[in-house]
Amino acid sequence: MPNDRPARRRTTHRGEVLRTERLTPHMVRVVLGGDGLASFAADAFTDHYVKLLFASPLAPDADLSDVAALRETLPREHWPVTRTYTVRRWDAARRELWLDVVVHGDEGLAGPWADTVQPGAQLYFNGPGGGYAPDPDADWHLLAGDESALPAIAAALEAMPRGARGVAFVEVTGPDEQQPVDAPSGVDVVWLHRTEDGRAERQVGELLVERVTGLTFPDGEPQVFVHGEATFVKELRRHLRVERGLGRGRLSASGYWRLGTDEDGWQSSKREWNAAAEQEEEAALASR
Secondary structure (H helix, E strand, O other), rough: OOOOOEEEEEOOOEEEEEEEEEOOOOOEEEEEHHHHHHHHOOOOOOOOOOEEEEEOOOOOOOOOOOHHHHHOOOOOOHOOOEEEEEEHHHHEEOOOEEEEEEOOOOOHHHHHHHHHHOOEEEEEEEEEEEOOOOOOOOOOEEEEOOHHHHHHHHHHHOOOOOOOOEEEEEEEOOOOHHHOOOOEEEEEEEEEOOOOOOOOOOOOOOOHHHHHHHOOOOOOOOOEEEEEEHHHHHHHHHHHHHHHOOOOOHHEEEEOOOOOOOOHHHHHHHHHHHHHHHHHHHHHHOOO
């Protein structure tokens, strides 16, 4: 049966694939452009994200330019599938949108698409969202994330004043997944490798938790950005708020994804997950 609930209208943009570039063995950059981006803007935050739209296999010819209309007229299983990606860069003058996509063979939806898409292909998407940008008045900066957060971390480092201080921990599979980043000279970029010297791969986020919890904080108040797999984000958010006494306004923490579930499952449970995490933090703070 068609969905009877009115859908919230969002701006849908149409991008044309201009080119792709393999950045590392498991990350591909897709550059979108074209007249369909005439009303797009992503200049306020360094963690801007967009929702990519992929047609359901049950409705491969659906018009993705008006998702709200589709949701009002088609059964749920025919709705487009969405996948969320951070904007790596938006060049308004060139009208180019960069999206860096993690690819693991045939796994997932957006990864295989990015790995095989050709110039000229069309892609519809909603957005942007976002809410974090480096504060130029922060005493120092702490950033921590896995591959999914690397585009936002790289964008944040590029946007910082050249005199900024701090540290960025970036966890990837191994050395071949590192990328050049343009960081201020006072911000150390530390790459953490889950697989190294033939050892079994560590759990995603495990190294990030070790390094952040073991970090000696410099003097002054930091601005902190922790994004990536939800389990380690939850652990670090609690540590930073409870153990380090960091105010909520100085912390941007978000689970981009969660081990053991796809984006559809994660997005359906994310609100409850975050609410439970916040209740735990508030209870821990109250008991101190």
